[in-house]
Amino acid sequence: MFIFSILSWYSTNLLDTILFFIILFLLSPQFKNTKNIYIALTISIIFSFLDYYLDGISLIASFIFIIIIRKSTNYSWLSTISFFILAFLITSITQNIASSLLIDSFGTRNLSPSTLSSIIIVVINYILSLLLAFLIKYFFKRKSISSFFYDKTVRGIIGIAIVITLVCYLVLMIVFNYLQIPLSYLRITLIISAIIIILIGIGAFLFISSRLKEIKLESEIKNLKERNIYIKELERKNIELRKFKHDYKNFLLSLSASLKSNDIQNDSIRELLNYADANVGSNLSIENASLYKLQDSLVRGIIITKLIYAKNQNIETNFEIDENANIPQKESVEITRILGILFDNAIEASLFNDYPQLNFAIISFSGYIELIIKNNIKEQENIDINKIYTTGYTTKKEHSGLGLSTVREIINSNDNLLLQTKFKDGYFTTILTVLEDK
Amino acid sequence: MLLNIIICEDNKALRTYYQYMIKEYIKTHPGVDMKIILSTANPKEVTLYMESHPHDTKFFLLDIEFPESKMRGIDLATSIRQQDLNAKIVFITTHEELTPMIFERKVEPLDYISKEIGLEAIKSKLFQDLEVTINRLVPSNQKNKTTFNFRIGPKPYEFEINQINYFESYENTHNVFLHSTNEIIEFPDTLKTIETKLPNFYRAHKSLLVNPDNIKSIDSNNQKLVFIDNTTCDISRRKLAILKKHYHIAN
Numbered sequence: 001m002f003i004f005s006i007l008s009w010y011s012t013n014l015l016d017t018i019l020f021f022i023i024l025f026l027l028s029p030q031f032k033n034t035k036n037i038y039i040a041l042t043i044s045i046i047f048s049f050l051d052y053y054l055d056g057i058s059l060i061a062s063f064i065f066i067i068i069i070r071k072s073t074n075y076s077w078l079s080t081i082s083f084f085i086l087a088f089l090i091t092s093i094t095q096n097i098a099s100s101l102l103i104d105s106f107g108t109r110n111l112s113p114s115t116l117s118s119i120i121i122v123v124i125n126y127i128l129s130l131l132l133a134f135l136i137k138y139f140f141k142r143k144s145i146s147s148f149f150y151d152k153t154v155r156g157i158i159g160i161a162i163v164i165t166l167v168c169y170l171v172l173m174i175v176f177n178y179l180q181i182p183l184s185y186l187r188i189t190l191i192i193s194a195i196i197i198i199l200i201g202i203g204a205f206l207f208i209s210s211r212l213k214e215i216k217l218e219s220e221i222k223n224l225k226e227r228n229i230y231i232k233e234l235e236r237k238n239i240e241l242r243k244f245k246h247d248y249k250n251f252l253l254s255l256s257a258s259l260k261s262n263d264i265q266n267d268s269i270r271e272l273l274n275y276a277d278a279n280v281g282s283n284l285s286i287e288n289a290s291l292y293k294l295q296d297s298l299v300r301g302i303i304i305t306k307l308i309y310a311k312n313q314n315i316e317t318n319f320e321i322d323e324n325a326n327i328p329q330k331e332s333v334e335i336t337r338i339l340g341i342l343f344d345n346a347i348e349a350s351l352f353n354d355y356p357q358l359n360f361a362i363i364s365f366s367g368y369i370e371l372i373i374k375n376n377i378k379e380q381e382n383i384d385i386n387k388i389y390t391t392g393y394t395t396k397k398e399h400s401g402l403g404l405s406t407v408r409e410i411i412n413s414n415d416n417l418l419l420q421t422k423f424k425d426g427y428f429t430t431i432l433t434v435l436e437d438k
Numbered sequence: 439m440l441l442n443i444i445i446c447e448d449n450k451a452l453r454t455y456y457q458y459m460i461k462e463y464i465k466t467h468p469g470v471d472m473k474i475i476l477s478t479a480n481p482k483e484v485t486l487y488m489e490s491h492p493h494d495t496k497f498f499l500l501d502i503e504f505p506e507s508k509m510r511g512i513d514l515a516t517s518i519r520q521q522d523l524n525a526k527i528v529f530i531t532t533h534e535e536l537t538p539m540i541f542e543r544k545v546e547p548l549d550y551i552s553k554e555i556g557l558e559a560i561k562s563k564l565f566q567d568l569e570v571t572i573n574r575l576v577p578s579n580q581k582n583k584t585t586f587n588f589r590i591g592p593k594p595y596e597f598e599i600n601q602i603n604y605f606e607s608y609e610n611t612h613n614v615f616l617h618s619t620n621e622i623i624e625f626p627d628t629l630k631t632i633e634t635k636l637p638n639f640y641r642a643h644k645s646l647l648v649n650p651d652n653i654k655s656i657d658s659n660n661q662k663l664v665f666i667d668n669t670t671c672d673i674s675r676r677k678l679a680i681l682k683k684h685y686h687i688a689n
Contacts, residue, residue, distance in 0.1 A: 320540050368593070412611045415626065419624045436591075
């Protein structure tokens with residue numbers, strides 16, 4: 001009988017621990033790979049057992065786990081711990097809800113630690129936790145929220161809110177255990193924790209919304225700057241055009257004068273042709289007009305910023321935007337991050353040349369678009385192309401070499417983004433293909 | 439083999455001039471079998487010709503902007519390329535319409551001629567392009583290289599197998615990276631299906647499919663595979679030992 005009760009206790013404990021890891025992997029798929037799943041299983045099996053003798057050892061276990069699996073991701077400590085706490089809170093709160101539901105329906109007296117009640121608790125626990133996890137996941141997946149996740153402040157606020165919630169929750173639990181308040185008051189603890197969570201949630205929401213307003217303001221200022229640059233470009237072209245018109249009229253006048261004077265040599269015609277050869281065409285269109293037509297403001301912003309930066313560095317630039325190029329909104333944040341890194345690398349690499357060149361194009365095809373960045377590289381530079389995406393590999397002095405490995409990570413987390421890298425005839429080309437959803 | 443030349447240019451004076459230039463080339467090269475089969479201002483006529491003569495050998499001289507027609511030159515060229523992979527296309531256009539990278543990816547044209555360079559220069563560039571076209575006419579069919587075919591989205595790609603060093607995959611993605619001397623290409627596929635397509639390749643481990651013909655040496659000290667072109671690829675010590683046993687490559 002004793003062994004049986006240990007076995008039942010052990011299996012429920014094990015199932016709870018496993019649930020914790022299921023929720024964790026659900027919340028952040030980046031953790032989920034075969035190795036981590038094995039580690040999680042081993043830890044669950046060993047530490048659920050040890051937990052029987054040493055209460056609280058599972059806490060140490062999860063710390064070990066955090067340290068082990070953080071290596072396989074690019075998460076910061078704060079995000080990793082946040083995910084852990086979130087998973088812990090979800091499983092722990094649902095466990096309490098499950099117990100309190102059981103107490104409500106059977107009453108405390110009749111409740112013996114039987115196998116049946118443990119099974120019911122585990123089942124309810126699983127259902128509620130998974131439901132909650134899916135709800136949270138769905139909530140974060142919505143476009144408007146996930147795009148702000150790249151902002152450090154927003155992530156910080158969420159992380160801190162989660163940590164505070166955990167602290168409050170733990171304090172509440174410890175106080176309840178310490179005062180030996182009977183199980184029937186479990187519902188009150190739950191209500192108190194619900195109130196705490198709601199209050200902290202409101203606080204976090206207020207902080208985040210004020211931060212979002214700030215972000216919006218920043219992007220509006222940026223848009224304004226872009227527009228000013230465009231207007232300046234227009235003005236410059238207008239002045240050039242006026243000058244050209246003026247010259248042209250003068251030539252026509254001298255042409256008619258020479259016709260009247262029957263000048264057979266026709267010097268003025270030749271002069272006119274020479275002038276036209278030199279001036280017509282090359283500079284008279286608005287440069288990159290289609291760039292300003294690009295709908296996606298994030299992507300347009302990064303392109304214009306880097307174009308201006310490159311021009312200020314005296315890099316010869318050629319930017320081509322296909323007229324019907326359409327950036328899928330879902331990928332816009334990721335594309336912007338990738339472009340930022342690729343542009344920085346291309347500009348930096350091209351500057352080693354006497355005549356640096358930077359070419360960029362967005363090309364639309366049916367079903368996909370291509371974004372191409374091409375720069376010239378220093379002759380005789382020997383790059384092992386297989387290495388460039390490895391963390392820490394760099395051809396530049398005093399450079400971390402982190403950029404391209406970040407690009408690789410973003411690419412690997414989204415199947416619609418594909419990367420091609422080419423290194424040929426003194427040019428380095430990267431092509432980012434963005435597939436449209438089928 | 440008859441080379442059919444198609445001209446599409448909306449300016450009549452220029453079109454006549456191109457015709458005159460090409461006729462001059464034909465006259466001075468009597469041994470070459472070619473003729474101007476179509477010279478028009480209307481891109482629609484070009485598409486009609488494409489549909490009715492799919493198997494002809496063609497050389498296109500195309501303007502980019504046709505104000506009279508709804509069709510843009512780049513769209514015309516793209517549809518030509520989709521129908522005929524071997525068609526030779528030369529763009530003749532003004533500088534501001536010139537977007538070489540877009541042309542390159544969509545059309546892979548033989549050349550671009552900028553109208554600003556003057557009629558004499560246009561003529562000499564056009565003659566060069568015709569020369570290149572004629573030289574390429576004959577041997578193209580006799581090339582028989584073994585290629586690996588794949589797709590990125592709807593676009594088909596071809597890659598010579600002996601240029602491939604290895605394929606690499608990552609956990610949690612549905613894409614594979616092809617590594618060659620100077621190119622890395624990512625495309626949607628799995629190592630498993632590639633393995634069946636290329637039975638000669640060796641699955642070094644779960645995420646690596648190597649072309650054994652291109653391995654130069656195995657560097658046990660640094661745990662690396664060195665390929666003929668001197669690029670390298672990291673590999674774990676255990677896998678290295680297995681690979682060595684498998685291939686008996688002298689170190």
